[in-house]
Amino acid sequence: MAPYESDDSTTAGEADDLRTGRNKAARYVVPVAVVGVAAATIGLVPALADSGDPDLPKISAQQLIDKIAKSDVQQMSGTVKISTDLGLPDLGGLESSLTSGAGKSGDGSSADPSAKLTELATGTHTLRVAADGPDRQKISLLENAAEYSLIHNGKDVWGYDSQSNSVYHSTASDSTAEHKKEDVPATPKDLTEDALKAVDDTTSVTVEGTAQVAGRDAYRLVIKPKQSGSTVGQITVAVDSKTGLPLKFTLTPASGGAAVIDAGFTQVGFAKPAASTFDFKVPKGAKVTEDDQTDHADGHFDGGLKGDEKSGKPDGELAKGPDGLNVIGKGWNSIATFDTGGQGVPSGSDVGGDFGGFLDSLGDKVTGKFGSGTVFKTRLINALITDDGKVYVGAVNKDALVKAANKG
Known part of the structure; x- marks a missing residue:
């Protein structure tokens, strides 16, 4: 420490x-x-x-x-x-x-x-x-x-x-x-x-x-x-x-x-x-x-936040996590990011019904250099999902997620 x-x-x-x-x-x-x-x-x-x-x-x-x-x-x-x-x-x-x-x-x-x-x-x-x-x-x-x-x-x-x-x-x-x-x-x-x-x-x-x-x-x-x-x-x-x-x-x-x-x-x-x-x-x-x-590893989130030892990248730069997951930032402001392959989350109006209302109640529409997307929020973990399917998630506020997405 x-x-x-x-x-x-x-x-x-x-x-x-x-x-x-x-x-x-x-x-x-x-x-x-x-x-x-x-x-x-x-x-x-x-x-x-x-x-x-x-x-x-x-x-x-x-x-x-x-x-x-x-x-x-x-x-x-x-x-x-x-x-x-x-x-x-x-x-x-x-x-x-x-x-x-x-x-x-x-x-x-x-x-x-x-x-x-x-x-x-x-x-x-x-x-x-x-x-x-x-x-x-x-x-x-x-x-x-x-x-x-x-x-x-x-x-x-x-x-x-x-x-x-x-x-x-x-x-x-x-x-x-x-x-x-x-x-x-x-x-x-x-x-x-x-x-x-x-x-x-x-x-x-x-x-x-x-x-x-x-x-x-x-x-x-x-x-x-x-x-x-x-x-x-x-x-x-x-x-x-x-x-x-x-x-x-x-x-x-x-x-x-x-x-x-x-x-x-x-x-x-x-x-x-x-x-x-x-x-x-x-x-x-x-x-x-x-x-x-063979499924014993499912659901385990054990990727490190240290810098990439092979590439020499220090902490705070992009660090590779498991299964295509990357981690950007440092310490408590670390943000996990991955790409869903172009599948953004549909809006409540697209889904309709109770589930559509549930999505709308969670999400705030945001825009930036990255384009547009939706921030889904809780009292602790927030996630930005861009319209082109990129995900940014962490124990950080909305502004931090948008800033991370703008940096790409």
């Missing part, structure tokens, strides 16, 4: 490694119909609800980041509440159609985690989580009169949707099992690790007081962009003072108001979960979908 403005600073040698993970931290939550790609959960930043200000020894930002990095909680269980408010209009009956086709494998099983967990992009949800070392984790999404569970047990990954009595199964190698586990950043620790990878010399990191979360004393780590133009206001992480485990993760937009995402433990314990927690038996009559393991 690059040095910060105060003594609460990190060392310069870590900046490249953290910057490389910027794309992963910015898993853009953009409507599927808008950008044509499903991306779940940007580095979640929830608003911290103080339930007390414990008196703890002073600690620097670097020391607290080191404490997070050294945290080695192998066994734990608890309940996590996640609230997401991207400022999208009420989708009504469109919500299921927008998410139902995103990321499903095979015949579109509702038990596929890449499809089911898109629900976390809106509203408030409660998760039960449990872990016993690197080979056993379980996440359960509690719904009205239903439950969705994702279980990683050794080389098996199981997803079960009780509402449809559908099962998803993957028999993975060590690497793909780990990949599947990382596809579900459901705990504050997962989210914090992603967010810290966004830290570079465009970022201010400080320790600002203490809090109590789920009955545990915690430090408040605050991460803020130094640059103007970002839609991110700040990220606040409550870090357990004893274990270094992030307990709560909050992202507040630059526009103010409620947090875009608030994810935190409401209950947590560090006893070893019972082995039966991770057992799974296919329920009677359930439809089982076996995963096509």
Whole structure:
């Protein structure tokens, strides 16, 4: 990490490694119909609800980041509440159609985690989580009169949707099992690790007081962009003072108001979960979908934001991402861009009906040297789609997108 403005600073040698993970931290939550790609959960930043200000020894930002990095909680269980408010209009009956086709494998099983967990992009949800070392984790999404569970047990990954009595199964190698586990950043620790990878010399990191979360004393780590133009206001992480485990993760937009995402433990314990927690038996009559393991990379947004080492281009210039995706800009003002091949997004009048109204409610028409296009907006992620099919997307405001498009 690059040095910060105060003594609460990190060392310069870590900046490249953290910057490389910027794309992963910015898993853009953009409507599927808008950008044509499903991306779940940007580095979640929830608003911290103080339930007390414990008196703890002073600690620097670097020391607290080191404490997070050294945290080695192998066994734990608890309940996590996640609230997401991207400022999208009420989708009504469109919500299921927008998410139902995103990321499903095979015949579109509702038990596929890449499809089911898109629900976390809106509203408030409660998760039960449990872990016993690197080979056993379980996440359960509690719904009205239903439950969705994702279980990683050794080389098996199981997803079960009780509402449809559908099962998803993957028999993975060590690497793909780990990949599947990382596809579900459901705990504050997962989210914090992603967010810290966004830290570079465009970022201010400080320790600002203490809090109590789920009955545990915690430090408040605050991460803020130094640059103007970002839609991110700040990220606040409550870090357990004893274990270094992030307990709560909050992202507040630059526009103010409620947090875009608030994810935190409401209950947590560090006893070893019972082995039966991770057992799974296919329920009677359930439809089982076996995963096509050639699709394991789908939906993963892991391109780096470092300069092109082969060409010698420094950071801030055009950097190649995966599958024709390019990244321009630096730090929090990074913008992902790709070309759809000349297929712009139709206007609401072209589409008609409820879906046309949905598109119009999201988009603002813009013009510039690039021609014309539409900016689709949320409280955090904005996307410019030009009429000739080029896409610019990032956690930046409309003016930054237009400026990027004008530069071509």
